[in-house]
Amino acid sequence: MEIPKVPGLPIIGHSIPFQRNALNFTAEKQKKYGDIFQMSLLNENFIVLLTPEITKEVFLDKDDNFSSKEGWAVILGPTFENGLMLRDFDDHKYHRTLLQDSFRHDAIHNYLSIIQPIIDTWVESIKTITTFNLYESIKQLMFDISLSLFFLDVKNDESQKLNNLFMDSIASATSAVRWPLPFTQLKKGLKAREYLLDYFESKSQMIDEESKKTLFAELVNTNKGDAGLSNHEIAEHMIFLLLAAHDTTTITLTNSIYNLSKNPDFLNDLRQEASEVDPLDISSLKNGNFAESIFQEAIRYYPPVPFSVRRVMRDTKIGGYNVDGGTYLTISPLLLHHDERYWDNPSVFDPYRFIDPTYTNKAYFPFAGGAHTCIGKFFASYMFKNVIYKYVQNVEQPSIDKSLNIRPTPIPHPIEDVKVTI
Numbered sequence: 001m002e003i004p005k006v007p008g009l010p011i012i013g014h015s016i017p018f019q020r021n022a023l024n025f026t027a028e029k030q031k032k033y034g035d036i037f038q039m040s041l042l043n044e045n046f047i048v049l050l051t052p053e054i055t056k057e058v059f060l061d062k063d064d065n066f067s068s069k070e071g072w073a074v075i076l077g078p079t080f081e082n083g084l085m086l087r088d089f090d091d092h093k094y095h096r097t098l099l100q101d102s103f104r105h106d107a108i109h110n111y112l113s114i115i116q117p118i119i120d121t122w123v124e125s126i127k128t129i130t131t132f133n134l135y136e137s138i139k140q141l142m143f144d145i146s147l148s149l150f151f152l153d154v155k156n157d158e159s160q161k162l163n164n165l166f167m168d169s170i171a172s173a174t175s176a177v178r179w180p181l182p183f184t185q186l187k188k189g190l191k192a193r194e195y196l197l198d199y200f201e202s203k204s205q206m207i208d209e210e211s212k213k214t215l216f217a218e219l220v221n222t223n224k225g226d227a228g229l230s231n232h233e234i235a236e237h238m239i240f241l242l243l244a245a246h247d248t249t250t251i252t253l254t255n256s257i258y259n260l261s262k263n264p265d266f267l268n269d270l271r272q273e274a275s276e277v278d279p280l281d282i283s284s285l286k287n288g289n290f291a292e293s294i295f296q297e298a299i300r301y302y303p304p305v306p307f308s309v310r311r312v313m314r315d316t317k318i319g320g321y322n323v324d325g326g327t328y329l330t331i332s333p334l335l336l337h338h339d340e341r342y343w344d345n346p347s348v349f350d351p352y353r354f355i356d357p358t359y360t361n362k363a364y365f366p367f368a369g370g371a372h373t374c375i376g377k378f379f380a381s382y383m384f385k386n387v388i389y390k391y392v393q394n395v396e397q398p399s400i401d402k403s404l405n406i407r408p409t410p411i412p413h414p415i416e417d418v419k420v421t422i
Ligand code: HEM
Pocket: 068, 084, 085, 086, 096, 240, 241, 244, 245, 246, 248, 249, 252, 299, 303, 304, 305, 308, 309, 365, 366, 367, 368, 369, 371, 372, 373, 374, 375, 376, 377, 379, 380
């Protein structure tokens, strides 16, 4: 039996309608062809798998059948080559174990202390200007946070340059042209990668016992002679970590602050909770149940990684179909999170669906699963809570000028920014 194939144009396939509205386009095809079908994106044929059971099977990958490295290389390579998600199996396990150490509780505690003054400055600045572009402001905040955690003693004139390089590398991952031709985003991204590799390699030699306990310093400390990572490998991980940490948290905060402004009840409940939680104490942050519910709902509604990709390593069977080695697969938290078979009113933003901390849903995969489960998921939640608590404690009655219209791929981003007045 053949997997149904959605007819499309030569070369560009379905890339254009998919890029315009991936959720509606894919859901429409799902209605017509079922939960498993093929479509063509970025000049590759992808099998689309839209059931929770198969999604779990692919993420868990018990038999090492599915390559994250080769799947993600279609989108993130070569700018993010050798980042953690672009490694597989034993090699991935070795690197992940070393990186995991930088996400210990005491390390995260240090990161939260480092970012406090940056969040304070952001809140003071929005209170002064009173009207601000939501996404732009959060993006800058998250970049300033990244500067403090990922770089070393950045001078003012250096920060703009790093910001531009960082944006170039992200843009290259999401650009449609996949050949590094002159003037393309990919070419710019590769140039940015070269600069950032040099930056991280040279700065890692300057980190010592006295250095601030940033994520960069923690990673450099894994480099213990022959047993650790080389400075070059650390630099490659840093470039990927910048990508993984930045746009994911930016869109989650944007979506949450937007919904808080629309719902005075959410705002009141959160303000009450903010007064009871110590933002630097991880056990206290864990008790921040309503903020956690908002976080979980924000990443249900717009999962920052809306589609995951894998390449099949050898001939295998999926969902009753024979699939050849070399085939590309995509699984989609975005589609599952909006599927009415698994959620009541999925198009309504309702944090209370997560209010019972024991609630689980088999169609919920914001952080993927298995060996590549997001390594920063707890840190992301604590960082989110630190920002959102500070925001509600300092802002009286925010109002928003219009609806927030988000394009969910490649990483969710507003089609047009909204203005918040506080
Ligand atoms: C709301 C915030 C975030 C979400 C929803 C998110 C989601 C994800 C997902 C879905 C994956 C796996 C994709 C796949 O397997 O195909 C992933 C991987 C990863 N994430 Fe996150 N992420 C977030 C924030 C962060 C932060 C703050 C960091 C680091 C500071 C981070 C670091 C990573 C890394 C290093 C990987 C690769 C893990 C591996 O391959 O072993 N993420 N993330």
